[in-house]
Amino acid sequence: MQISPPVLRYVGLAKHVLRASRHYSTRFGYAHSRCLVFSNFGQPEKVLKLHSYSVPPPYDDIINVKFIASPINPADINQLEGVYPEKPEFTLELGTGDKSAVPGNEGLVEIVSCGSKVNPSIRPGQWAIMSGPNFGTWRTYAQAREANLILIPDKEGLSPIQAATVSVNPSTAYRMLKDFAGLEPGDYFVQNAANSGVGRSAIQIGRLWGLKSINIIRDRPGIEKLKEELRTIGGTEVITEAEAKDRRTMARITGGQPVRLALNCVGGESATNLARILGYNGHLVTYGAMSKLPFSVPASALIFKNIHCHGFWISAWSKENEATKSQMIRDILDWIRDGKFQDVPYEVTKWSEDTGLETLMEPIKRGISEYSGRKGIFLMEDD
Amino acid sequence: MQISPPVLRYVGLAKHVLRASRHYSTRFGYAHSRCLVFSNFGQPEKVLKLHSYSVPPPYDDIINVKFIASPINPADINQLEGVYPEKPEFTLELGTGDKSAVPGNEGLVEIVSCGSKVNPSIRPGQWAIMSGPNFGTWRTYAQAREANLILIPDKEGLSPIQAATVSVNPSTAYRMLKDFAGLEPGDYFVQNAANSGVGRSAIQIGRLWGLKSINIIRDRPGIEKLKEELRTIGGTEVITEAEAKDRRTMARITGGQPVRLALNCVGGESATNLARILGYNGHLVTYGAMSKLPFSVPASALIFKNIHCHGFWISAWSKENEATKSQMIRDILDWIRDGKFQDVPYEVTKWSEDTGLETLMEPIKRGISEYSGRKGIFLMEDD
Numbered sequence: 180m181q182i183s184p185p186v187l188r189y190v191g192l193a194k195h196v197l198r199a200s201r202h203y204s205t206r207f208g209y210a211h212s213r214c215l216v217f218s219n220f221g222q223p224e225k226v227l228k229l230h231s232y233s234v235p236p237p238y239d240d241i242i243n244v245k246f247i248a249s250p251i252n253p254a255d256i257n258q259l260e261g262v263y264p265e266k267p268e269f270t271l272e273l274g275t276g277d278k279s280a281v282p283g284n285e286g287l288v289e290i291v292s293c294g295s296k297v298n299p300s301i302r303p304g305q306w307a308i309m310s311g312p313n314f315g316t317w318r319t320y321a322q323a324r325e326a327n328l329i330l331i332p333d334k335e336g337l338s339p340i341q342a343a344t345v346s347v348n349p350s351t352a353y354r355m356l357k358d359f360a361g362l363e364p365g366d367y368f369v370q371n372a373a374n375s376g377v378g379r380s381a382i383q384i385g386r387l388w389g390l391k392s393i394n395i396i397r398d399r400p401g402i403e404k405l406k407e408e409l410r411t412i413g414g415t416e417v418i419t420e421a422e423a424k425d426r427r428t429m430a431r432i433t434g435g436q437p438v439r440l441a442l443n444c445v446g447g448e449s450a451t452n453l454a455r456i457l458g459y460n461g462h463l464v465t466y467g468a469m470s471k472l473p474f475s476v477p478a479s480a481l482i483f484k485n486i487h488c489h490g491f492w493i494s495a496w497s498k499e500n501e502a503t504k505s506q507m508i509r510d511i512l513d514w515i516r517d518g519k520f521q522d523v524p525y526e527v528t529k530w531s532e533d534t535g536l537e538t539l540m541e542p543i544k545r546g547i548s549e550y551s552g553r554k555g556i557f558l559m560e561d562d
Numbered sequence: 563m564q565i566s567p568p569v570l571r572y573v574g575l576a577k578h579v580l581r582a583s584r585h586y587s588t589r590f591g592y593a594h595s596r597c598l599v600f601s602n603f604g605q606p607e608k609v610l611k612l613h614s615y616s617v618p619p620p621y622d623d624i625i626n627v628k629f630i631a632s633p634i635n636p637a638d639i640n641q642l643e644g645v646y647p648e649k650p651e652f653t654l655e656l657g658t659g660d661k662s663a664v665p666g667n668e669g670l671v672e673i674v675s676c677g678s679k680v681n682p683s684i685r686p687g688q689w690a691i692m693s694g695p696n697f698g699t700w701r702t703y704a705q706a707r708e709a710n711l712i713l714i715p716d717k718e719g720l721s722p723i724q725a726a727t728v729s730v731n732p733s734t735a736y737r738m739l740k741d742f743a744g745l746e747p748g749d750y751f752v753q754n755a756a757n758s759g760v761g762r763s764a765i766q767i768g769r770l771w772g773l774k775s776i777n778i779i780r781d782r783p784g785i786e787k788l789k790e791e792l793r794t795i796g797g798t799e800v801i802t803e804a805e806a807k808d809r810r811t812m813a814r815i816t817g818g819q820p821v822r823l824a825l826n827c828v829g830g831e832s833a834t835n836l837a838r839i840l841g842y843n844g845h846l847v848t849y850g851a852m853s854k855l856p857f858s859v860p861a862s863a864l865i866f867k868n869i870h871c872h873g874f875w876i877s878a879w880s881k882e883n884e885a886t887k888s889q890m891i892r893d894i895l896d897w898i899r900d901g902k903f904q905d906v907p908y909e910v911t912k913w914s915e916d917t918g919l920e921t922l923m924e925p926i927k928r929g930i931s932e933y934s935g936r937k938g939i940f941l942m943e944d945d
Contacts (some may be wrong), residue, residue: 264866446861468861475858478851479831481873483647488871492866 208236210243210291213532214318215539218269218277220261223543224265227259227282229536232273234320237294242301244288248343249316251546251555253467254494255282259543265494267313280313284494285299287343288328290323298325306331308346308508310496310501311494317539319530319559336516340525340556348376348523348556349511350504351466351493352384352442358488359462364389367433369456370442371395371449372469373417376523376554381442383520393432393456395423395449412521417505424452440464447472454480454488466491506550526553531560578921591619593626593674596915598922601652601660603644606926610642610665612919615656617666617703625684625706627671632699633908634938636850637877638666642926648877650696664698667877670726671711673848674703681708689714691729691891693884695877700922702913702942712888719899721909723939731759731906732894733887734849734876735767735825737899742845742872743823747772750816752839753825754778754832755852756792756800759906759937764825766903769796776815776839795904807835820844830855837863837871849874885894909936914943916937 212234217226237243257263259282267280271317290305308326309316314327331342355377356362368385372378375392385392394414396405398421406417422428429438437458443450443466451474454463463486465474497504514520528542542555595617601610620626640646642665648927650663673688690711692699697710700819714725738760739745751768755761756777768775777797779788781804782827789800798815805811820841827850834857837846846869848857863869880887897903911925 263860465861465864467865473834473858475856476871477856478848478873479647481848481871482850482875483873483878484756485873485875485878488859488864490861490866490868492865493866495866495868 191325193195194431208292210245210320212318212320213530214273214315215283215293216273216281217259218275218279220259223259223547224540225255227536227540227543228275229539230273230279230324234322237297237322239294240296240324241294242297242325242328242407243291243293243320244307244323246283246316246318246329246557246559247287247306247322248339248559249283249286249318249557250344250347251283251542251557252285252347253318253546254347255284255317256543256546258282258284262394265312267315272352281318281321283316283318284312285309285343285347286314286316286562287339288323291320301325301328301330304336306334306342308342310504311497317557329490329508331512332509333516337512338522339558340527341515341522342512343523343556344376344523345508345511346497346504346513347493349380349520350497350507351377351491353507353511354385354493354496355464355466355491356381356390356440357440359464359487359491362388362390362440365391366440367393367415367436367438368440368442369393369395369423369438369453370444371399371420371423371453372444372467373414374405375444375467377442377444377466379409379412379521379523382409382414383412383514387514387519391415393418393423393429393438394499395420420449420452423449423456429456437461442466443474444469445454446470446474448474450474451476454486457484457486460487461487462486463488464491465489523554525540525556527556527558529560530557587674591675593617593628593703595701595703596913597656597664598666598919599656599658599662599664599697600642601658601662603642603649605641606639606930607923609921610923610926612922613656613658613659613662617705620675620680620705622677623679623707624677625680625711626674626676627690627704627706627711627885628674628941629702629704629721629942630670630672630689630701631942632666632669632701632934634666634700634925634940635730636929637730638668638700639926639929640817641665641667648695650698664701664704666701667695667830668692668698668726668730669697669698670722671704671706684708684711684713689717689720690724691725693887694880698919700940707900709892712891714895715892716809716899720895721905722941723910724898724905725895726939727759727906727908728891728894728898729880729887732763732903733880733890734760734874735763736890736894737876737879738825738849738874738922739764739767739771739773739823740872742847742870742874745771745773745823748774750774750776750819750821751823751825752776752778752806752821752836753827754803754806754836755827756797757788758827758850759854760825760827760849761904762792762795762904762906765792765795765797766897770897770902774798776801776806776821778803803832803835806832806839812839823847825849826857826868827852829853829857831857833857834859837869839865840869843868843870845869846871847874848872906937908939910941912943913940 216230269278269280307330310329392415394417398419409417441453441463443465446468447470599613602737652661652663775798777800781802792800816899824836824846826848828855831853
């Protein structure tokens with residue numbers, strides 16, 4: 180969301196002027212924001228442009244914010260490609276020649292200044308994350324309203340990356356473990372794509388809640404090291420897709436204890452196998468389809484094993500559960516502060532005043548290959 | 563269940579003796595029961611035999627019952643074939659040379675006589691149906707306990723076929739319409755196999771509850787007559803599988819109102835299409851797989867449309883919901899008495915003292931082709 184600001188474009192201004200204006204000008208109170216924009220859906224390399232615009236001082240209930248860190252999630256890329264059901268609104272508000280939107284759904288901001296009618300508990304220097312999708316987080320400055328933000332009550336003990344990445348991956352894992360199968364300590368869950376951001380979050384939240392996890396990963400070079408790493412963060416068992424298809428593997432692991440929840444981010448045969456692994460009354464929750472293949476559910480698993488299949492989409496959930504979301508974010512941030520929840524590995528792309536389009540494109544291109552496991556994040560740098 | 567009776571076999575007795583003994587002998591109080599039995603799973607034609615045994619007078623909490631009507635359901639045939647997860651216990655109780663069991667799960671009985679410790683509200687002449695699966699209903703006389711029976715409080719206004727067929731098809735339709743999607747009057751549901759026993763029950767129960775039904779049937783000769791018939795019993799719309807795949811058909815029917823529940827007894831493409839027809843937050847309930855094909859669920863339907871897929875199995879439900887089941891049976895029987903619920907077409911096979919194996923096999927063979935739509939029922943005849 181961008182609240183129609185008076186538009187000033189800095190095209191043609193000398194670089195030292197741009198630099199000076201990145202912070203709030205004492206004279207006019209305008210900030211200079213740089214952002215990625217797109218005006219048509221398509222391949223990110225073809226549709227993304229770098230754009231500059233000015234952010235005026237806030238008034239009334241407007242809050243001016245500075246972005247600190249903005250992740251690049253698969254959903255952001257799907258949204259650029261136009262294959263995501265939730266589409267941003269293209270507008271002329273940013274002063275682009277064509278109607279455009281800023282991509283990016285997740286991000287961490289610092290409050291810079293507030294309009295006269297903003298809730299006085301919101302103060303400059305505080306951190307906040309986006310309360311919902313479609314804000315457009317791949318930029319350096321923006322204007323928001325209170326409803327767009329979830330304030331982080333205490334930023335002490337948090338790194339920018341930890342705070343910026345809390346609302347998609349750890350939140351997705353948290354809800355899927357909590358909302359579908361009524362798991363109790365000692366219960367098993369199984370997941371594919373266990374090395375993904377959500378997968379690693381589920382391992383750790385599972386451990387914190389006393390759950391036992393069976394973590395399925397694709398075979399790859401150096402797999403023993405990865406298995407050890409996922410066990411170290413709390414995975415009860417880490418096995419390959421091939422091992423997961425062998426009934427003896429499951430019998431050895433669980434000793435016949437039923438698996439009550441399966442988390443599926445792959446689809447195809449891998450998902451069908453999760454349905455087979457699940458016990459009576461089990462729940463299979465799909466949150467992604469990395470293989471791009473649909474999956475078959477045998478009628479017998481539905482009828483005689485009483486398996487239930489669901490989907491989970493954090494964007495839709497967030498819209499309907501604002502208060503619960505704030506509480507969940509606080510829980511996860513507390514775990515991080517207490518050293519109980521480790522970061523998912525992120526690859527940082529620094530975004531400073533003179534960072535060019537080519538550099539900003541690198542993590543996006545990497546993100547198109549969703550299997551890479553190396554998530555990107557923009558880290559905005561003060562000059 | 564068969565409570566170990568003293569076994570008398572009538573092999574070699576003259577036919578007039580058998581006839582005379584079919585009713586309770588005044589002298590010894592023994593009844594002569596004829597039954598189908600099987601000792602191995604396999605093709606019904608190969609494994610079924612006709613067998614006779616004697617049923618002694620009841621004692622203690624034993625209730626002697628006479629079968630009036632016993633349907634032949636697809637599940638009974640799958641059970642004979644050994645492809646059903648619930649298997650009967652093979653015993654020597656009936657005096658067969660090999661351990662054997664009586665097939666048939668659904669049936670209507672008349673109370674004949676009661677042991678001294680039977681609840682005095684149970685009296686000769688009353689009707690009852692089986693409370694759960696695996697009783698073995700393809701026979702003429704048996705012994706039971708109170709827990710095996712759901713008494714029909716008032717048989718006035720009911721035909722034997724109506725009472726005998728209430729616990730599988732109408733009950734399955736009733737629960738699926740009630741337990742999954744929280745439907746309210748005016749809501750749409752969609753079903754394939756709409757001409758099946760469950761399908762016709764769902765149409766009628768849907769009408770009684772104010773629901774609007776979209777009923778999908780396979781194209782066939784004389785389809786207009788069948789469409790008219792299903793509309794007459796309450797189907798809001800009746801369409802072919804091909805029509806159901808055309809998005810314009812659905813838009814025309816619902817005018818954009820979301821379809822909240824889908825009932826699937828077919829599988830394969832037909833089921834995947836039901837997932838497409840469902841609206842946001844819809845539930846897809848599978849209770850059969852006539853096509854014998856599993857079905858694919860696109861991840862996008864699960865994640866972005868928040869579709870939930872379940873299975874329903876009346877046998878498992880009945881075991882866990884005895885009290886609720888009795889209330890449901892009373893509801894359905896009341897509708898039948900009030901003329902609000904029509905029989906599903908059944909083809910009657912009369913079973914009298916001298917009916918041979920070949921005659922009894924006919925409806926079973928017909929039932930193997932599950933698509934036939936001509937359900938069979940054994941109607942036991944007094945001589």
